[in-house]
Amino acid sequence: MADAPLYGFSDTSFQAAGGIEGIRQLVDDFYLEMGTLPEAKIIREMHKTDLTESRDKLTLFLCGWMGGPSIYREKYGNINIPRDHAHLAIGEAERDAWLLCMERAIAKQNYSVEFATYLLGQLRIPAERILSASKK
Ligand code: HEM
Numbered sequence: 001m002a003d004a005p006l007y008g009f010s011d012t013s014f015q016a017a018g019g020i021e022g023i024r025q026l027v028d029d030f031y032l033e034m035g036t037l038p039e040a041k042i043i044r045e046m047h048k049t050d051l052t053e054s055r056d057k058l059t060l061f062l063c064g065w066m067g068g069p070s071i072y073r074e075k076y077g078n079i080n081i082p083r084d085h086a087h088l089a090i091g092e093a094e095r096d097a098w099l100l101c102m103e104r105a106i107a108k109q110n111y112s113v114e115f116a117t118y119l120l121g122q123l124r125i126p127a128e129r130i131l132s133a134s135k136k
Pocket residue numbers: 043046047048054057058061076079081084085088090094095098099123126127128130131
């Protein structure tokens with residue numbers, strides 16, 4: 001079928017991202033960008049100094065979110081992204097900084113242009129929900 005969606009059903013996104021190892025690499029690069037980009041200083045400061053747990057949590061969350069195994073839930077329990085960010089002051093600058101780090105990290109992966117564009121577009125959805133649920 002010519003217009004069948006390429007991603008977003010079953011585990012197609014998880015596979016396109018290279019499974020758990022691919023997602024781990026994406027998240028490592030994401031936090032490297034967060035530690036380097038001047039625009040991201042505001043959001044790096046919201047995180048703990050040691051990013052080990054943040055890396056693991058985001059990796060495992062994204063696995064399930066992309067249609068792969070639900071390891072986050074097994075290890076850390078239930079998560080609701082807007083609710084679990086509601087204690088943070090996240091406005092447009094923080095949202096843009098987060099998405100910029102993701103955009104840069106995605107660009108470093110060996111993804112097809114189609115998947116890179118799709119993934120960043122999908123990540124905007126929870127990022128917007130966080131913004132509306134935040135105190136800022
Ligand atoms: C909109 C901009 C965002 C900012 C500024 C932000 C910031 C943060 C911060 C500071 C933490 C650590 C919280 C703490 O230690 O209390 C965190 C945790 C987390 N974030 Fe975000 N985040 C954003 C967007 C997202 C999005 C879009 C996702 C998912 C696609 C996400 C997934 C997660 C996950 C899974 C955790 C770990 C939650 C936990 O188990 O405690 N974040 N985020």
